[in-house]
Amino acid sequence: MSTAFNPDFDPTGIEGGVDTHAVPWLPLPQAPGLELKPLRASNESGMFSAILRLRGGTRLAPLVHLGAMDLMVLSGALTYGEGPLAGTHGPGTWGYVPANARIVGLGADEDVECLVNCYGPIAFLEGNGRAVDSVLTSLDVLLAARRHGLTLVPNTLAECMLARTSSVAADAPLA
Numbered sequence: 001m002s003t004a005f006n007p008d009f010d011p012t013g014i015e016g017g018v019d020t021h022a023v024p025w026l027p028l029p030q031a032p033g034l035e036l037k038p039l040r041a042s043n044e045s046g047m048f049s050a051i052l053r054l055r056g057g058t059r060l061a062p063l064v065h066l067g068a069m070d071l072m073v074l075s076g077a078l079t080y081g082e083g084p085l086a087g088t089h090g091p092g093t094w095g096y097v098p099a100n101a102r103i104v105g106l107g108a109d110e111d112v113e114c115l116v117n118c119y120g121p122i123a124f125l126e127g128n129g130r131a132v133d134s135v136l137t138s139l140d141v142l143l144a145a146r147r148h149g150l151t152l153v154p155n156t157l158a159e160c161m162l163a164r165t166s167s168v169a170a171d172a173p174l175a
Contacts, residue, residue: 018039018152023039031061031063034053036050036051037050039051039152039153048117049116049153056109063103064102065101066099066120067119067121068096070095071097071115072094073089075113076090077109078107079105080103082105
């Protein structure tokens with residue numbers, strides 16, 4: 001059908017998809033046990049999307065979402081251990097974290113993979129939970145992707161028109 005509408009259309013493969021099996025896991029030094037596969041990062045809005053993997057046995061230090069975030073658990077079980085929202089969330093669970101929310105006690109007993117859309121930076125707090133140790137922004141995600149030669153989902157028509165970079169060998173398929 002598309003050839004009848006636009007016979008000159010010659011897709012390059014960058015029009016809106018990323019093969020997540022070909023994207024390597026990138027460790028986050030500010031959060032030991034947490035890794036990401038960058039998918040999209042905007043240098044205008046501060047929004048980024050990624051697949052996050054929290055290694056089994058990991059409990060994250062407190063963090064603050066400076067913008068809202070939504071997530072979908074893809075595999076494993078994510079545990080939130082404190083307060084009225086305490087519980088375990090398995091595959092297919094969708095969650096929402098409002099802006100300025102402080103998260104304490106997030107962990108995993110087994111490896112967990114989640115698709116996340118972050119609409120602002122994430123501040124990782126020091127062990128005391130009161131001082132900011134580091135901040136993860138969309139520009140950090142964008143720079144990490146560029147450093148590793150990864151093609152992200154395009155944000156603009158101009159980005160859709162760019163040639164796809166070479167493929168990166170996969171380290172492990174998604175569960």
